[in-house]
Amino acid sequence: MATGRTPASSKLLLKSLLAAVVAFLAGCGPPRMAYPDSLHSQRPDERACAACHAGRIKDRSVIGVLIDRLEDEDEAVRFYAILALEQMTGQRPLIFTSNGYTHWLWDDSHYPPRLVQGQTPPASHPLTAIIVQKD
Numbered sequence: 001m002a003t004g005r006t007p008a009s010s011k012l013l014l015k016s017l018l019a020a021v022v023a024f025l026a027g028c029g030p031p032r033m034a035y036p037d038s039l040h041s042q043r044p045d046e047r048a049c050a051a052c053h054a055g056r057i058k059d060r061s062v063i064g065v066l067i068d069r070l071e072d073e074d075e076a077v078r079f080y081a082i083l084a085l086e087q088m089t090g091q092r093p094l095i096f097t098s099n100g101y102t103h104w105l106w107d108d109s110h111y112p113p114r115l116v117q118g119q120t121p122p123a124s125h126p127l128t129a130i131i132v133q134k135d
Contacts, residue, residue, distance in 0.1 A: 035054075047069065051069055066084050066085050069081035094107055
């Protein structure tokens with residue numbers, strides 16, 4: 001019994017189906033929320049995909065949200081936020097972390113986290129002077 005499909009069309013269908021399954025399992029399936037609202041999604045995979053999309057289209061209107069995503073609990077979201085900011089600005093973000101007692105600065109493209117001493121800068125301090133001095 002003939003199905004009307006050639007071996008080439010069956011292979012193409014199989015490859016398309018396999019690509020869709022891989023993309024879905026990788027967490028880049030269709031988002032439930034529209035961009036840029038998906039940057040605030042409850043789902044980490046949607047936040048990560050939205051950050052990646054923001055970097056691809058260089059949407060500078062969401063830079064503030066991407067900076068907030070640098071402190072996201074999900075590692076993938078933080079990673080894509082860093083990449084997006086780098087794509088938009090040409091500058092990899094300087095990462096500042098603190099537990100209130102010890103403080104670290106990290107330029108992850110050049111060196112591991114460095115322990116620094118001093119007081120935690122106020123929230124309004126953007127650390128831009130350090131970035132300018134670094135270059």
